[in-house]
Amino acid sequence: MDIKTALLAFSALSQEGRLEVFRLLVKAGPDGLAAGLIAERAGRAPNTLSAQLNLLQQAGLIESRREGRSIIYSACFDKVSDLIVYLMEDCCAGEPCVASSVQAAAERALCCAPSSSVTS
Amino acid sequence: MDIKTALLAFSALSQEGRLEVFRLLVKAGPDGLAAGLIAERAGRAPNTLSAQLNLLQQAGLIESRREGRSIIYSACFDKVSDLIVYLMEDCCAGEPCVASSVQAAAERALCCAPSSSVTS
DNA sequence: TCCATATTTCCATGATCGTTGAAATATTGA
DNA sequence: TCAATATTTCAACGATCATGGAAATATGGA
CATH class of the missing domain: 1.20.5 (Single alpha-helices involved in coiled-coils or other helix-helix interfaces)
Known part of the structure; x- marks a missing residue:
């Protein structure tokens, strides 16, 4: 891992909402959670959450896959x-x-x- | 370590300048480095660096001690x-x-x- | 094809962050 | 006490970030 990647990861984990989402996904395990479910559990608007998930994904800490109408996010251990x-x-x-x-x-x-x- | 403390640490490490300073101090070991030396090596203004050191210290990642006219910073391993x-x-x-x-x-x-x- | 569901993208706004010049503080030596 | 050195604090600015409303995109079922 180079310093640029580490910086992205620290940055992604440095905000309360994102760290909370990340821990939620870690607890959910490899099966992950649908974006809507995460928003509901975190108590935030779906678009706010979308931005947070996006940042975590850019940092490589989580990944996504589509399942029907839902998009499932899971932690990259x-x-x-x-x-x-x-x-x-x-x-x-x-x-x-x-x-x-x-x-x-x-x-x-x-x-x-x-x-x-x-x-x- | 609670989530608030972790958040502070991630936040402190999430900026290029601060991560660079932190790594500098880690390499320096327990003896640490004077603030002025760090500023010189990092190529930044002393007051800019002071703010960065302050943030790292608030996050508990580094500590300081005075030695004569200098203030020596060192990493908290x-x-x-x-x-x-x-x-x-x-x-x-x-x-x-x-x-x-x-x-x-x-x-x-x-x-x-x-x-x-x-x-x- | 049309509608409902799930999520994202776009855009604007308020908040926070990083940097720097200037002034202030602390220490040492004369 | 005075001057020099080392560092910090203050104030202000520009830049980046987080959030949410509205519109857009993608999927599934009838």
Whole structure:
């Protein structure tokens, strides 16, 4: 991940409404949510939400697919991984204290997860 | 880390100038850099830089101390750790694919680092 | 083809942000 | 105390951003 991409991602996550939408989509998992449903749950106008979804998508953090009349948005977990790794490697190169606490958190997350879904 | 704090951190890192300054301070390590030196290296006016440093500090990503006539800024590595862990745990809860790739990166970072500086 | 549904695009407005010149503050040394 | 250095604060400006109303686009069903 280059600095331009990271900047886009941070920018997309730096606004309350967008971060909220992103977390909603993360919780929804790979199946995602229809744009209308997101607007309803977030309590915002559909066009406002459309702009927010657009920005998150441009940043590569979410993706969309059409299903009938609805457009389903879902989180791009690999891009979030990239962002995390960028923060750790590029921003914090040579600082083991960061790496070690992150490693501990990753292990906590993995030990209570189904091993089948680990795709490295 | 709560969502408000994360939002501040993302916001602080979402602008090219500030991200650049932050990376400069990360590379400088715990010793940090004087404000004037940062301005010189970043090629920006001292007062512009002061505003950027201020924002990064409010977000908790950097800290300052006075040394004589200079004010030395340095990165808060523990806060970056917090942000990374927040992204992984709170934003990506239940997604082992994120945790496993992050764990791999953390291990790479740790294996080539002096073990003495690991403070978990 | 026509209508209803789902979402986006266009446009305008108010709000926030980034930058800079000028003035103010803090520290050091004489 | 005075002058020099280092940095910040203040005020103002131009630029960018977020939002929502209205119109446009795309799909599905009759």
